[in-house]
Amino acid sequence: MTAAMQPALDFRNFGLAHRRPGGEEVLLSAVTLSLPARRFYLFLGTSGGGKSSLLRILAGLVESREPAPRLSGDLLAWGESMTTHRPESMRDSVAAILQDEGLLDELSPRANVEIALRAAGRSRRLAPGLLAQAGLVDPPERTAELSGGMRKRLAVARALASSPRLLLCDEPTAGLDAEAARTIAQLLRLAHDQDPDRTTIVITHDIAAFEGRIDGVLVLDRDARSLRLEPPGFRPTYAAGAKVDESPAGEPEAVHWLRRGLLRLAAAGETVLESWRRLPPFELGQVARTVVRFTVEPAAFVAIAGAVIGGLGTFFALRNNPIHGGFESALLTGTGKVSTAVLVPLLSGFFFTARIVAGAAARIGTMKRTNQIAALQMMGVRPADYLLTPLVWGMVIAMPVVTLGGVVAAAGAAAMAADLVSGITAVGWAEAYFATVDANDVLVVLGKTTLSGYLVALSCYHLGTGPKRSGAEVGEAVNAAIVVGMALVLAVHASLTFLVYG
Amino acid sequence: MHRLRYLIGTLTLIAAVLGAVWIVRTLRHLDDRPGLPLQIEFRDARGLRGGADVRYRGVTVGTVRTVSIAGDGDKATASVLLEPTGAAQACVNSAFWIVTPRFAGLTGGASGLDTLVRDAYITFQTPVERGSPLVAGSLLAGREKPPVSPEPEALDEIQHGDLLMSLLVPENHGLRPGSAVIFRGTQTGDVRSVELAADGTFVEVKLRIARRYRQTVTDKCQFWVARPYVTGALFSGFTVTDVSALLSPYVSYYGDPGQGVFVQDGYRAAAQAVRPNVEAAAVPLEALRQKQAAPAPVADDLVVVRVVYAAIERDTWSADDPVHHEGTGLLFVDRSGRSVVVTARSLVDGSYTEQDAFGGDPEIEDEQIKVMLADGTVLRAGRVWVHNGGKDLAALVVEDVPPDLRGTASARLRFEGPVEGTGTLAVHCAGADGAVLPPQALSAGEPVPLPGHLGGVVTAAEQALGIYGCQKQHGTEPTVVSLELLPTDLRPK
Numbered sequence: 001m002t003a004a005m006q007p008a009l010d011f012r013n014f015g016l017a018h019r020r021p022g023g024e025e026v027l028l029s030a031v032t033l034s035l036p037a038r039r040f041y042l043f044l045g046t047s048g049g050g051k052s053s054l055l056r057i058l059a060g061l062v063e064s065r066e067p068a069p070r071l072s073g074d075l076l077a078w079g080e081s082m083t084t085h086r087p088e089s090m091r092d093s094v095a096a097i098l099q100d101e102g103l104l105d106e107l108s109p110r111a112n113v114e115i116a117l118r119a120a121g122r123s124r125r126l127a128p129g130l131l132a133q134a135g136l137v138d139p140p141e142r143t144a145e146l147s148g149g150m151r152k153r154l155a156v157a158r159a160l161a162s163s164p165r166l167l168l169c170d171e172p173t174a175g176l177d178a179e180a181a182r183t184i185a186q187l188l189r190l191a192h193d194q195d196p197d198r199t200t201i202v203i204t205h206d207i208a209a210f211e212g213r214i215d216g217v218l219v220l221d222r223d224a225r226s227l228r229l230e231p232p233g234f235r236p237t238y239a240a241g242a243k244v245d246e247s248p249a250g251e252p253e254a255v256h257w258l259r260r261g262l263l264r265l266a267a268a269g270e271t272v273l274e275s276w277r278r279l280p281p282f283e284l285g286q287v288a289r290t291v292v293r294f295t296v297e298p299a300a301f302v303a304i305a306g307a308v309i310g311g312l313g314t315f316f317a318l319r320n321n322p323i324h325g326g327f328e329s330a331l332l333t334g335t336g337k338v339s340t341a342v343l344v345p346l347l348s349g350f351f352f353t354a355r356i357v358a359g360a361a362a363r364i365g366t367m368k369r370t371n372q373i374a375a376l377q378m379m380g381v382r383p384a385d386y387l388l389t390p391l392v393w394g395m396v397i398a399m400p401v402v403t404l405g406g407v408v409a410a411a412g413a414a415a416m417a418a419d420l421v422s423g424i425t426a427v428g429w430a431e432a433y434f435a436t437v438d439a440n441d442v443l444v445v446l447g448k449t450t451l452s453g454y455l456v457a458l459s460c461y462h463l464g465t466g467p468k469r470s471g472a473e474v475g476e477a478v479n480a481a482i483v484v485g486m487a488l489v490l491a492v493h494a495s496l497t498f499l500v501y502g
Numbered sequence: 503m504h505r506l507r508y509l510i511g512t513l514t515l516i517a518a519v520l521g522a523v524w525i526v527r528t529l530r531h532l533d534d535r536p537g538l539p540l541q542i543e544f545r546d547a548r549g550l551r552g553g554a555d556v557r558y559r560g561v562t563v564g565t566v567r568t569v570s571i572a573g574d575g576d577k578a579t580a581s582v583l584l585e586p587t588g589a590a591q592a593c594v595n596s597a598f599w600i601v602t603p604r605f606a607g608l609t610g611g612a613s614g615l616d617t618l619v620r621d622a623y624i625t626f627q628t629p630v631e632r633g634s635p636l637v638a639g640s641l642l643a644g645r646e647k648p649p650v651s652p653e654p655e656a657l658d659e660i661q662h663g664d665l666l667m668s669l670l671v672p673e674n675h676g677l678r679p680g681s682a683v684i685f686r687g688t689q690t691g692d693v694r695s696v697e698l699a700a701d702g703t704f705v706e707v708k709l710r711i712a713r714r715y716r717q718t719v720t721d722k723c724q725f726w727v728a729r730p731y732v733t734g735a736l737f738s739g740f741t742v743t744d745v746s747a748l749l750s751p752y753v754s755y756y757g758d759p760g761q762g763v764f765v766q767d768g769y770r771a772a773a774q775a776v777r778p779n780v781e782a783a784a785v786p787l788e789a790l791r792q793k794q795a796a797p798a799p800v801a802d803d804l805v806v807v808r809v810v811y812a813a814i815e816r817d818t819w820s821a822d823d824p825v826h827h828e829g830t831g832l833l834f835v836d837r838s839g840r841s842v843v844v845t846a847r848s849l850v851d852g853s854y855t856e857q858d859a860f861g862g863d864p865e866i867e868d869e870q871i872k873v874m875l876a877d878g879t880v881l882r883a884g885r886v887w888v889h890n891g892g893k894d895l896a897a898l899v900v901e902d903v904p905p906d907l908r909g910t911a912s913a914r915l916r917f918e919g920p921v922e923g924t925g926t927l928a929v930h931c932a933g934a935d936g937a938v939l940p941p942q943a944l945s946a947g948e949p950v951p952l953p954g955h956l957g958g959v960v961t962a963a964e965q966a967l968g969i970y971g972c973q974k975q976h977g978t979e980p981t982v983v984s985l986e987l988l989p990t991d992l993r994p995k
Contacts, residue, residue, distance in 0.1 A: 064507060262511030269514030270507075428863045495525075 006079055008037035008166060008199040009058075011227060014083075015072035016050060016057075022253040024070065027053065029225040031073070035199075035218065040192045042210055043203045044236050045220030051203045052099075054220075055168050059096040060086045061374050063467055065267045067259040077166070092120065095164035095378060099171045101155040102375025104367075109139040109146065109154050116161035119380040130157040134187060149180040153187065160191055162379065167192065169202040173209050181209035189213040207235070271462045274384040275392055275454075282385035290390040294398035298355040302348045302402050303409040309344055310410025314417040336436035339414070340407050342497055345445045348406035349452055349489035352399050354482060357460050360391060361481035364464025365474035373465060383465065391457040399453030400446050407445065444500050452492040456485040537564065538589035538636060540582050544644040547578035548602045548622055555623040556582050557601075563588025566624060580644070582624060591626075595633035598626040599645040658692070663713030665691070667769040674698075674705040675727045675751050682752040683709050684728065690715035693753060707773075709753060714905075719755065722762030724780060725773040728754040756780045803911040804966060805833040806959050808874035808932040809845050809883075809898070813852040816865040825852045825866070829957035830931040831873065831898065832966055834909040837995045841903045843873055844988060845957035846971035847888050847896035854888070854975055873900055874936035875907070887992060894971030895983045897992050912994040916965040921982045929958040929970045944970075944982070952980040 016028040027050030035041070045051050053069060058077070062068050071083045080087040104112050113127040131139060134157035140146060146154060152172055159167060169188060173181035189210075192200040201218065204210065217230040281287040364387055367373050373383050411433065418424040424432075463481045468474055544550075547569050556564030564584035572579045584592055602622045617623070627649060636642075660666070671677075674696055683691035691711035698705055711719055729751055753773070811827040831845035848855050852866035871883045883898040900907075921927070927944035931954070942950050944960065950970070958970035960982045968982040 259508070262508050262515070264511070265514040265518070266507040266509075266511030269510045269517070425863075431858075431863070 006037060007034040007076075008039075008078065009033075009035040010076040010079075011035075011073070012076070013073035014075050015070075016054065017070045017072075018053070019067040019070055019251065019256060019259070021256045024251075026225055027069075027222075028220075028227065031225075031227045033227050033229060035229065036216075037078070037199050038197060039215035040189060040200045040213065041202065041216050041218045042207065042214050043201050043218045043220070044205075044207070044234075046222050049220045049222040051220055052170055055096065055170055055201070055203060057082075058090075058166070059094055059168055059378060060090065061096070061377060064270075065260075065263050065467055067256060067263065090166075091380065092162060093165040094168065095159040095162050095166075096168040097152075097155045097159050097170065097172055098371045098374060098378075099174060100371040101151050102371035102373075102378070103143050103146075103151060103154060103158070104372055104375070105142075105144045107143060108141055109136060109143050112143060112154060113158050113161055115381060116158045116379040120162035122161065122163075126161070130160055133157065133160070133191075135183070148175050149184065152176065152180075152184050156184070156187055156191060158375075158379070160194075163195065165195075165197055165199065167198060167200045169200070169204075171204055172202060173204060173206045178209065181206055185209040185213055267466070268462055271384075271388070271458050274382075274388055275458055275461075278382060278384040278389050279392065281389055281393065282382075286386075287390045287393045290394035291397045294356055294394040295401050298352050298398075298402055299405055301355055302351045302406040305347060305351050306344050306406030306408075306410040307413035309347060310339055311413030311417045313339055313343075313410075314414035315421055318418060318421040336433065337441055339410055340437045341441040341444050341501075342493070344407050344410045345403050345448055346489070346493045348403040349399065349449060349493060350486055351406075352402050353456055353485040353489055356395070356398075357456060357481050357485045358478055361460050361464045361478045362474065364461060365468055365477045368465055369468040369471065369474050384461075387465070388457070388461045391461055392454060395453035395457040396450050397453075399456075400449040403445060403449045404442075444496065448493050448496045451496070452489045455488045455492065459484045459488060536586060538584040538586075538592070539567075539638050540584060540592075540636060541639070541641040542580045542582060542598050542624070542644040543572060543577040543641065544580065544600060545577060545646055547580065548600045550578075550580055550600050550622045550624065554621050556584060556588060557623060557625045558588055558591050558628075561587075563591065564624075579641075580624065589636070591628055592636050593628055593633040594636060594640075595631075596626045596628040596636075596642075597645050597649055598624055598642060599648050601625050601648075604648070660694075660710055661713060663716070665709075665711035665713075665716035665719060665765070665769075666694075666767045667709050667711070667719070667765065667771065669707040669709055669725050669753060669771055669773050670699075670704045671707055671727055671773040672704060672775045673727075674707070675729050677707055677727060677751055677753065681750060683711065684752050684754045685715065685718045685756065688715075690718060707753065717764055718757070719765050719769070720757050720762030721765055721769075723755045723757035723771070724778050725753060725755040725771050726777050727773060728752050728777070758783050803914050804930060804959065804961065804964075805876075805908065805910045806930050806932045806938055807831050807833045807843060807876070808934065808936045809843060809849055809957055810872045810874065811850045811852075811869070813869040814867050815852060815856050816867055817858075823856075825856060827855070827956070828934070830955070830959065830970075831957050832910060832915075832959040832969065833873070833900070834912065834915060834994055836992050838991070841900040841907055841909055842886075842992055843883060843898040843900060844969060844985065844992075845896055845898065846894045846969055846983070848894050848972050848975075849957045850885055850896050850898060851888055854894075857976060871898055873898065874932070876932070876936050876938055878936050879904070887989065889983075889987055891987075892975055893983050893987055894973075894975075894981070895969055895987050897988065910966065914965055915985065915994065916967040917985045917988060917993055919967070919984075919986065921960070921962075921968045921984050925962045927960055927962050927982065929955055929960050930966075931955050931958040949980060952978065955980075 011031045011033045014028060014031040015026070018025040018027065043051055043055075056062055057069065057071075057075075073083070074081050075083050077087065077090055080089060082090065104115070107115065110127050110131065113130050114124040117124050117126055117130075131137070131154070134153040136150060136153050136157060139150065139154070143151075143154070155172075159169075167188075172188060173184050176184065188200065188202065192198050202210065202214075214232050216232060217234040217236075219228050219230055219234070219236060220226075221228065364373075367387070373387075376383050376386055414433075415424075415426050415429045418429045419426065460481045463477045463484065466473075466477060468477070550566060550569050552566055552568045554566040555562045556566060564582050567581045567583055569578060569580045571577075600622050601624070602617050624644075677693055677696050679693055679695055681693040682689045683693065691709055694708040694710050696705060696707050754777075756778075807830070809829050809831040811825070813825040815823040815825055817823060827849045829846060829849040831843035831849075833841060833843050836842045850871055852869065853864055856864040856866065858864045869885075871885060873881050873883045875881070881903065882901045884901060885896055886899045887897040889895045928941040929944055929950055930941045931939045933939050941961070942955070944950055950958075952970070952972065955970050956972075959966050960968040960970055966985065968984045970980060971983045973979040973981040
């Protein structure tokens, strides 16, 4: 069979079932169907029938921390089986426009396209042409300011950046009025016709918008758990209350949870491995901006907290020990080794974590929830490059810097308190201070903050990129990131303190 | 589809378990400190608990880690960890025992009384002829009782002028080095050694009588070893004497006043086998005579002393500088009975007068303060108070004061009111030999120079009311610092 005659997708006795605790939810069974290439298909079927699941399998967007759907039979894409693993050739030849578009709101529309071009190994200068082709000649500077229709156009432009052979679209006209929907449908058809090798599959319920622009209709029959190909004029009649087969013959519940647990552990291990493999910055400017932001945002907060701790410690130590040895004990308890190497760094770590991790985890969790991370994967951009690497560099550099700032603020406040309570001059105070604190203490502080910053970055990324089905799960991830981050700070500081001074 | 991920998950699980095991092992050995671990067996652990001290010469040099029953149930085993300093002192012939309150009857006395209020601990002694060093994990047999006699180092040093004599006793009733020597119920000395005579016919007890009490020993004194002694009959009433010897036997002696001649060092006396029937002479009538009322204040009642201060100022960047000041102070007895010298702070406090090269506080070490009396006697003194507000005023307490030392009469001290407007002022100083110099009048026109008069006692109308010192710290201008700045607890009654 020549490449020209080869079907785009070839289902051979193909079955698809979701693994559930204690059973399986069968979506497709014994499907045998060849889908000719270079056509523009609508993909119809009742909601929850498995259309999006199939699209995610084709796009390689299966959630890595949940047990994968059970596939049976065979599914060939351009002659290559993808039931056991996704062929390498699919990685660069498939693009998907997801229901939430997955646009990176923090970048400009042009930068959204540029990042896809860069990932596809194409010139960034193609971005204006792609935007113009999608009808975005002069888009606003911020992606968040785009209207619903413009967001769909931008998603199309970005999807075309990799010049895909298979273009998958999940409800591209959802939420648009009829006129805007027809415009998007026309845009998709034009994009399809632009490349003679392109096959396009559009999941939609808005058949009218695509009237006259399609080559065939792929129908998912939920009752029969099968797929069939219908001519362009086909109009579906959906049966109400279609029954989903919950097969009790699936794997035991314990096995399901074991799978899930191992996948979660794998994700944790992958996060650690990724942090090392992707340590060289993907984009230096983004890393630098993150470092500056992580340093500046909590600096005042941590400095004030450090000053309060150091100042109060010295104030009360001197006030309560006014006679012999009072100054020495004040240095030890208020401003000396204990404060500099243990107390202030620990509390600074807490404040830093509370201030930075909440924002970072919320950002990553929202990106996961709104398919931005899926879009990055789709474009061939590793989420670790875009999210984890800046986070690690930001935390590892900013946490020690901010903590040292807290220590300096604590020392300054302590000197002022010493002057206030006992009339000790700044020079006299500094002499006594440096008699108790040495370079080794500073190194210990740097070691503790660097290690805890690294671990906090990993936990923040790991919890943020977990499965997110709702906004509540994003909130839970933020909460968990703060708690775990603080626990890691405490554990690192306690263990290193014991190891060095114990 | 997730096969590789399941493998990574399994490897992560294994790594997590191995990491947890490593952390637990690390934490478990976190308290491993350098030192010498030993096992010491006792028949009775006497309540010894883990965490108790191991001491050598009273210094804590280790810790008891655990106390457990030995495998055969016959012994209790204490696992101890000696710190490097303690390990250097322990050897195979060291004697280890548990210190608890012990009362060994008439002969043994009481020991370990400090453990009445704190936990039992282990202590050890190493003989002069040291054995081989101990190796880690050595199992030693602990002693059930302390050694018979502590080492002579436990005794006070013999001072010049002390009387050293020997007492020959027919039997040692538990005397040991350190036992007290008592005269009229007052300890006047101690036992230095107890040795059996070569022919075994008596025990020679060497005594030290403190210098200030040596006049109590004459050749007419009778000595005996004190132990509880009952006289009389059950129904006619009886008397128990020397009950205090129940806790620790001691040597007692007595001689009638005015009888006999004072003895020399090396004097040997024979002790009575039993307590002699002596009754202490009554208090002489002369002692009952009321002391004469203090005479009216005269000029001599103002006691000014020479004060000498020496110290070393440590300097990081250059050679250390010696600090030496001499001046005057005012001596009197405060309400606690201490002999106090009030003087200028710039005379007796290096941190007040010296300056660090960078303007910081100077590092003053090896401070010594001596006070020379008018008769040339030199006594050591300690600085107990300086004025917090930076005024040039300090107070010293004189140590080892002779019983006849006399201070300024309180009637000649004035602690209230300002110096100004009190009439003609004069400054009294002590010379380099301690002798009092003629007073110098203080007048505004001819100021008395500060050098040579620092710490001088300023008087007005025969009353001391201030000290001649500096106007401010590091200053050179003289001023009179009022005694009213002195806290009340340092003033006479």
